[in-house]
Amino acid sequence: MSPCFHSLLGTEENAFMELLRFMYNGRLTPTTESTLLVDILMAADKFDVVSCIKLCGQRLIGLPMTLESAVRCLDLPCSISMAADLSEAAKKFLAKRYKKFLSTKFQDELMRIPLAGIVAILSRNLPGVASEKSVYDFVLRWADLQYPNSEQRREILSSSLLPMVPLRRSMTNVILIDQPSCIINFSLKREHCFGSFPSGSMRSPPFYCAGHGFFLSAHRRMEPSNSFVLIIQKLEDKGLVRGTVDYDIEVKTTPSLEFTTLWRRTTTTGCTQGFGCSVPWSEVIPDDSPFFIDDKLHIRVHVKITPQP
Incomplete structure (x- = not known):
């Protein structure tokens, strides 16, 4: 027996036996198990049994998807004639099943779904999501x-x-790097900035220094004073390097068009507290605010990690 046959028998014996039966009499045993049909489909593709591939695809389209069969249909080889149709059916199933994908009920399942499934879920369900911050946290x-x-x-x-x-x-204009010292530039459009406040906030994509992850957040704080706040926050700590962390937040201002330091702080890699600075809201909102250049707020963040001796 060839290694190929031996491997298939060891992992997909039922599917292989169904394929043999089909090759002898042209029929498949009636089944409503979509996962088994995917197994048979994959076996038929492996041995290029075109008529069986077509029959399995037709039956799968007519059956309700399960989580397992949907995930597997997302990764079908392009050589399978109905791969695109099955992939689309799987995406529809996942999008409907996880319409409330931020619910704690589904988190364990969702963490095991591959990229194509997550993209399908997000693309079809984002318009109805109330908390953009929660979506951001879910994605990370x-x-x-x-x-x-x-x-x-x-x-x-x-x-x-x-x-x-x-x-x-x-x-925008984010540079994702992973060095002991990094300078990252961000820009916030005036319309996005004012449109998100007072109730909302904005977050940057993550950036990395020496294996430690960070992001920049911006929001309006009403108490104890009405101000615009920029915070550098650490992600879950998985960096191997331990030592001190130097933070700098700078903004470009008029009329000099140079970056000016707003805030500077030194702490340690073990500290997960967010740090940052605030600017009085009254200095941010005027049309002639020195912080907006061409209707954009330009921010530069410098993070440097110095390893322990």
């Missing part, structure tokens, strides 16, 4: 579990997920 949590490698995680976040989150669109 999912990426952290699915992609332990920080480089892969940053690529997936920046290319596939964060562009879908409304909060992401409010802070």
Whole structure:
């Protein structure tokens, strides 16, 4: 027996036996198990049994999806003639099943769904979500579990997920790097800034220094004083480097068009508290505010991590 047959029998024996039966008599055993049909479909594709591929695809389209079969249909080889139709059916199933994807009821399941499924869920359900901040947190949590490698995680976040989150669109010109010292530039449009306050907030995509993740948030604080607040917040600490962290927040102002330091602080990598600065709201809102240049607020964040000796 060839290694290929041996491997298939060891992992998908039922599907293989169904495929053999089909090859002998041209029929499949009636079943409502969509996962089994996916197994048979994959086996038929492996051995290029075109008529069985077509029959399995037709039956799958007519059956209700399950979570397992939907996830597997997202990753069907393009060689399967009905792969696109099955993938679309799977996306519709996932989007409907997880319409309330921020509910705690589904979090364990959602953390195991692959990227294509998460994209489908977000793209079809975002308009009805009340809390953009919660979506942002959900995306970061999912990426952290699915992609332990920080480089892969940053690529997936920046290319596939964060562009879908409304909060992401409010802070632009982001440089995602991972060095012991990094300078990151952000810009906030005036319309986004004022449109999000007083009740909302904005967050940047994450950036990394020496393996430690950070993000910048902006919001309006009413108490104890009416002010515009910029906060640098650490993500869940997984960095291996331990030491001191130097933070700087700068903004570009008129008429000099140079960056001016608003705030500076030194702390340690073990500290998870957010730090930042505030500017009186009365200095931010005027049309001639020195903080907006071409209707954009330009912010520069400098983070430096010095390892312990």
